[in-house]
Amino acid sequence: MLSYLAERVFQSVLVLLVITAVGFVLFRYVGDPVLNMVGQDTSEKEIAQIRQDLGLNDPIIVQYGRYLRRAISGQFGKSFRHGRPVLDLFEERLPATVELSGVSTLLGLALAIPMGVFTGIRPNHPVSQFLLSFSLIGVSLPPFLIGILLILMFSVVLPWLPSFGRGTVTHLGGWTTGLLTMDGWRHIVLPSITLGLFQLTLIMRLVRSEMMEVLRTDYIKFARARGIATRAIYFGHALRNTMIPVVTITGLQLGGVLAFAIITETVFQWPGMGLLFLQALSVADLPVMSGYLLVVGVIFVSINLTVDLLYLVIDPRLRDGVRGK
């Protein structure tokens, strides 16, 4: 058991190392950060000096080593663009991303489960047909396009909702939230739909197929034979059994939400981590870019690690297999 754990952790660390190394090398090709920092009248001597001071003249392996040493001690360096510690920037931007991902996930779940149940129970109902074909949009359209279409529809053609930003934000200690004001809620509607649509579709289809599967099983037939109310069968017995894969997938999708958040945040100028990353990319702000990659990498890897370990707890067969080794 312990050795299995150690092995998994070791693998995760390896994955993180590879991610950061690849990112570090790739980022060298987005351009010269110094040229993005200086004006057109800055002398060449000064430019050379800045490059030297930032350590950009060192071989890439030396730079990477330095970066890793600092990262291990929790320092991501300072942003070239803002001149402030990268961690501070992340702290400022994290609430926006967490709020957006949270709301969109909850929204997705709240709509997807009833929709999935309905389409599972009544596969031939016109509403089911509509929901299923409609959900194709969620799977096939990229979030970028969905966002733009939503903006066009609900802020330009029908001027109901704001097209960008977070709106009124309340400061609560170190956290900022837009969920305490009506204005904040109005701002989060379109981005969260954009971000949540894919998940909504995925979970709806998952619930539907699981539901159809479960309804065919013997114990449901017995339950029916026993005369238990249909409602209780659907929601008490069937739905509960479909929840296990739904929870797993939702958890795993958190990583995906984070990744798609970059696009959604850019489209809606949502001041979160994704937008910060994209802004950093356009001026070759290396510390922010590497920091973001590392943070996202850690989140991805820890989710996967947790899921792996949870399986071990849940499924005795796996446990035995590990022990046998």
Added chain:
Amino acid sequence: MNVKWLRFVQMWVVGALLLGGAAIADAATFRWANTGDAVSMDPYNVNESFTFGFTGNIYDGLVTRGKDLKIGPALAVSWKTLDPNTWEFKLRKGVKFHEGQDFTSADVVFSYNRALSEGSDIKANFVSIASVEAKDPLTVIIKTKQPNPILLADISFWWILSKDWCEKNGANGVADVRKAAVNYATIHANGTGAFILESREADVKTVLKRNPNWWGWKAGVGKSNVDEVVFTPIKQDGTRVAALLSGSVDMLYEVPIQDLDRIKQAGGKVFQIAETRTVFLGMDQFRDELIDSNIKGKNPLKDRRVRLALYKAIDEDLIVKQIMKGAAVSASSFVVKEMAGFDPKFKRLGYNPEEAKKLLTAAGYPNGFEVGFDCPNDRYVNDAQICQAVTSMWAKIGVQAKLNAQTKSLHFGKIGRLETSIYMLGWAPGTIDGQNALDNLLVTRTDGSGYGRFNYGRYSNPKMDSVVALARGELDAKKRTKLLQEALDMAHADVGSIPLHYQQVIWTSAKNVDLGQRADNIFCWYWVNVK
């Protein structure tokens, strides 16, 4: 339990009040958006026009430019030259900084020293100045090293900071953002200008309030009914335009030119003016063999006939019409009419591919040649498309340009190392003066002197150099203009480079907004009126 409920109710009430408050303030609020944000609130951090323009609404300089870019008094009410190297500036009386400090000559001297301190990116504007001294609290003496006819232009983006404020807040020096440093002045500001910085979240939102005591309201420099300015950078073109169409912002630039019609249809206003920025192509006229051509042993671009052929093969009118959608003016030189050195006689050479072909044949390249062609793809309006069009126009006369269009930092890195044969570059002189274009782009590149630093093709005409040198010290405006015209004409005759067009400054706003537009793309909020 009760306490919890109370808290909850309280929260909503506070929220509702906040909302209500926002709605009331909206009445005189001006909201606008741009692609990016100012780099810093410290006007000495970076030599970049957007940052200069932004901070110019909070700070003032000794002089200011009007809508026609003419220089007029600001914190200095008048000036005169005591001798060719000594300028005396009389300062405005009774001006106060936003936090209440009196503005005096000590602030000017302090700001000068601060601008020269380590970490400042605006040192280049002061190379001609020998010293800045306070004669009395309201008089400043500026001494130059040589007579400098464009001293006022050189200091037209030099904003004055408060000595007391900087000392109190530990912002005596300039934090070098380029080395990832910040200080108080990077996110706070205390100027004498028309607007007071209220809150600042870089890349997210900046809010400013009107300064009712600004001297410029009384002096007639600015006229505006705006009480509050809210600035949001919006990176995505589509989102930015949608924000205007939906009424979430009142004004924006940069505007994607393909959306202009859409904005006009929706009742928006479009402001257009020829920018001081010239987009042009430079050519390597130095190497004996080009680094990326199939012609070995000689450099075809050294031959004037070849350069002329390349020039005449470009149908600039078509580029302006099709690619720029009319949002550009074809260029004959490097100066628009607001700039010293402009000459109405300058004419662009006509498009004539047959003649171009003949010129190539005469130069010994009847079948053309291959050559590398470097372009940015995210710096100037539709830059990559322009280069593609030029490539196909050149193909018609047999010149096979190998187009390399890439992101700006890679592009400028490559051409900065002179690893290029033909390259695209755009230039907007910070001084709004032909001298600047000549000094940077056209005179012979000499290491160390700074002259010709952006003359990446290393075009060189010693005769022209000497004319430009004369202009540098000529204090008589008329004579000086003549010299600049003469120099620009010589470069034109040599086909030292191929000017393409002057980009247009395009701003758009909601129909209830009035504003003043400057050709150098500097946005002064004190000319904005919201009806």
